[in-house]
Amino acid sequence: MAYQILHKNSSRPLPESSCCDDPLKTLSLELVRDTLVRIEDSIVFALIERARFPLNSHAYDASYLGNHRGHGERSIAEVFVRETEVIEAKLGRYQNPEEIPFFADDLASPFVPAFNYTQVLYPAAASVNVSKDIWDMYFKKLLPLIASEGDDGDYVSAAAADLVCLQVLSRRIHYGRQVAEVKFSDAPQDYSPAIRAKDRNFLMKLLTFESVEEMVKKRVEKKAKVFGQDVTLNDKNNSTDFDGEPKCKVDPSVVGRLYSEWVIPLTKVVEVEYLLRRLD
Numbered sequence: 001m002a003y004q005i006l007h008k009n010s011s012r013p014l015p016e017s018s019c020c021d022d023p024l025k026t027l028s029l030e031l032v033r034d035t036l037v038r039i040e041d042s043i044v045f046a047l048i049e050r051a052r053f054p055l056n057s058h059a060y061d062a063s064y065l066g067n068h069r070g071h072g073e074r075s076i077a078e079v080f081v082r083e084t085e086v087i088e089a090k091l092g093r094y095q096n097p098e099e100i101p102f103f104a105d106d107l108a109s110p111f112v113p114a115f116n117y118t119q120v121l122y123p124a125a126a127s128v129n130v131s132k133d134i135w136d137m138y139f140k141k142l143l144p145l146i147a148s149e150g151d152d153g154d155y156v157s158a159a160a161a162d163l164v165c166l167q168v169l170s171r172r173i174h175y176g177r178q179v180a181e182v183k184f185s186d187a188p189q190d191y192s193p194a195i196r197a198k199d200r201n202f203l204m205k206l207l208t209f210e211s212v213e214e215m216v217k218k219r220v221e222k223k224a225k226v227f228g229q230d231v232t233l234n235d236k237n238n239s240t241d242f243d244g245e246p247k248c249k250v251d252p253s254v255v256g257r258l259y260s261e262w263v264i265p266l267t268k269v270v271e272v273e274y275l276l277r278r279l280d
């Protein structure tokens with residue numbers, strides 16, 4: 001698995017997993033941004049799916065199941081994520097350098113043949129990991145905003161929907177590593193002095209594009225409005241809220257807030273932490 005230096009200005013689209021050894025398939029800032037735009041769709045659909053279920057707070061209560069196989073008390077949601085990661089690890093999910101588990105401690109080696117993913121990340125920086133922050137943000141801040149109060153007893157479906165949200169949020173936020181790699185290889189002369197000086201604030205300034213962030217926030221709100229509508233053949237039957245706006249399955253302003261308060265800031269933390277290790 002060769003570490004591949006990235007080249008800008010590639011005109012060929014890259015699959016989300018840059019998984020080929022074709023040297024023409026390389027990353028550029030435009031391509032990594034295209035990937036982030038596509039992941040927005042998955043995030044909005046995942047949130048819409050989770051919003052179908054009420055909060056179902058028993059799924060998040062660590063005492064509800066009692067002691068789990070001698071591991072102490074774990075919630076249904078945590079057991080669901082851990083057990084899924086165990087099987088997905090065995091089947092090779094974490095061979096893909098874009099995938100990071102929430103509970104790496106429990107995982108066995110894959111028993112599938114190794115796939116030769118191209119390593120686009122700088123090895124010493126690839127281990128940047130904010131999974132704990134994503135986990136806390138999702139359960140403590142986001143979930144109460146997207147799920148209505150209530151309990152329909154379907155805890156496993158809610159936990160399954162949570163897992164999809166968590167995995168796609170993690171993929172998006174940790175994609176900050178690929179973004180940072182491209183920014184660094186486009187302008188090492190700009191980034192290297194700040195990396196050597198360990199100047200987090202200056203690195204944050206260098207990698208920030210406020211106009212791009214504004215577009216991202218507006219676009220995800222719009223996606224939540226468009227994807228979250230009921231589609232009927234007769235427009236007159238479409239349900240609307242008090243302002244006459246089409247009713248949405250997940251509140252678009254919550255999706256905008258998710259991005260502005262958590263997704264973009266955490267992506268930028270990943271970028272800074274990656275850059276700080278980029279010359280190790």
Ligand SMILES: C=C(O[C@@H]1C=C(C(=O)O)C=C[C@H]1O)C(=O)O
Nearest residue numbers: 179207208209212213216264267
């Ligand atoms: C991801 C990037 O880096 C920063 C983070 C952004 C984001 O998380 O959407 C957007 C712009 C930048 O301020 C980027 O430049 O595209």
